Amino acid sequence: MKPGAQSAAANAAIEFDALADDAWLLRLGEVIDDALNARIHALAARLRAQAPAWLRDLVPAYASLAVFFDSRAIDADAVRDWLQARCAQTPEVVDPLASLEARTVEIPVAYGGEFGPDLASGAAELGLSPAALIQRHSDALYTVAMIGFAPGFPYLSGLDPELALPRLATPRTQVAAGSVAIGGAQTGIYPRPGPGGWRLLGRTPLTLFDPSRAQPSLLLPGDRVRLLAIDAAQFARLQAGA
Structure with a gap:
């Protein structure tokens, strides 16, 4: 598509x-x-x-x-x-933000450094400072357009078009669970370790998919998502409390 x-x-x-x-x-x-x-x-x-x-x-x-x-x-x-x-009963035109029933889920994200190895290079490609990229990436209100690729992997629409970044020419063989990334005009979050070619900006300490939970996937299609920038200390505290 x-x-x-x-x-x-x-x-x-x-x-x-x-x-x-x-x-x-x-x-x-x-x-x-x-x-x-x-x-x-x-x-x-x-x-x-x-x-x-x-x-x-x-x-x-x-x-x-x-x-x-x-x-x-x-x-x-x-x-x-x-x-x-x-x-035939479905309205032909629907406001993407019109549903009052959609959940809004806040996802804390530690950006850059060991959490987001592609933040600096991605910012440079976009002509931005890393801080500006973080600000603009976390300012958006995203929608879970679909779950795919891996159990619990959310494809998030709503990325500022000016922040689109091409995928890596050679995908990584291992991406850490919780990695928050840009792939083309989309943002996504890797729910489990594995290979991937998206540009890694940060990581969340939250567990996106756990088959032992009543609802295994933290995010569901149609959910709204806000990304909250946190520091390494906050990441460690949240991870320890998970």
Whole structure:
């Protein structure tokens, strides 16, 4: 999907693709667009509010929504008919910040140094001081556009377009859990150690994904996110109390 393509996609007709014997994929577009993503989340909320017993799961992405159902309880064509009726009720244009029900989650982030090895080089590429990059990156109100790549990995929309940074030419083989990064026009947080090619600005001491919790993922699609800059001492205290 291409970032930056604008509002025509937010009003596009919905395409239905058979994802599996027990799943439909509803495609609303092919671009990264805040208004389009807001429409995805509005549709997901509408379906959850009216959820019949056969609806098993809803998985929103940037421009599509996967709908999983119990194929033993209902025919796929009947599910499509039900979905098409509900889709027709969804407003074509949705204000990305209009939902009063969305949670706002604060994520503390220690920027730079051992926590964000790409902060200085990223700031230099952008023509900013590291302090200015931290300020502008943490000033934004982000939205969890989708969870993907790894369990609990939030793709955050709302990054200042002027802070976009290309991915590393050679990805790291190991990125620390909690690393906060920029990849192109997006911000994300690595929930667990592993490889990655995004530019690392900082790290949070919070655990983003824990399968032992009732709700394993700290962040959910549609959540609002504020990043709070903290220092190393605060990071250590929060990590010790986790």
